[in-house]
Amino acid sequence: MSDLKDLYRLIELPKITDSRGNLSFIEENEHVPFEIKRVYYTYDIPSGAERGGHAHKKLYQFLIAIGGSFDVILDSGKERETVFLNNPNVGLLIKPGIWREINNFSAGSVVLVLASDVYDEDDYIRNYDNFKKYKL
Numbered sequence: 127m128s129d130l131k132d133l134y135r136l137i138e139l140p141k142i143t144d145s146r147g148n149l150s151f152i153e154e155n156e157h158v159p160f161e162i163k164r165v166y167y168t169y170d171i172p173s174g175a176e177r178g179g180h181a182h183k184k185l186y187q188f189l190i191a192i193g194g195s196f197d198v199i200l201d202s203g204k205e206r207e208t209v210f211l212n213n214p215n216v217g218l219l220i221k222p223g224i225w226r227e228i229n230n231f232s233a234g235s236v237v238l239v240l241a242s243d244v245y246d247e248d249d250y251i252r253n254y255d256n257f258k259k260y261k262l
């Protein structure tokens with residue numbers, strides 16, 4: 127089984143600062159190690175909500191706290207860690223085969239997700255016991 131540390135990575139993005147504010151950008155296969163096939167975002171998240179609660183078989187994802195902050199709980203089936211995202215120029219790369227839960231959203235937080243493929247429900251494992259079996 128892969129170590130949890132091999133399954134995720136924080137990536138610092140370019141940040142161009144001038145008197146008008148900051149600008150960051152992301153290019154496929156440059157700042158993220160995949161072709162970006164889909165972008166989605168979650169917003170208007172009520173306090174106390176939990177999102178995620180699934181793993182992917184093949185999908186790579188890159189999460190950014192475009193606004194606000196939240197915790198991402200990462201679980202390899204063996205180890206569990208929490209990564210706090212609150213910086214629009216730092217993204218979290220999540221490789222396939224990792225269970226994730228997202229919670230502790232601040233008011234007004236926005237989660238931007240870049241994904242390596244289009245939406246495919248067959249790529250999801252939405253039950254933790256099934257995830258544990260999948261990882262055996």
Ligand code: TYD
Pocket residue numbers: 164166168176177178179245
């Ligand atoms: P869900 O996987 O529960 O979101 P999260 O991982 O943020 O908790 O997805 C919520 C609904 O949106 C679910 O019915 C599937 C649908 N959906 C799409 O249709 N396309 C997408 O790209 C995504 C991410 C979800």
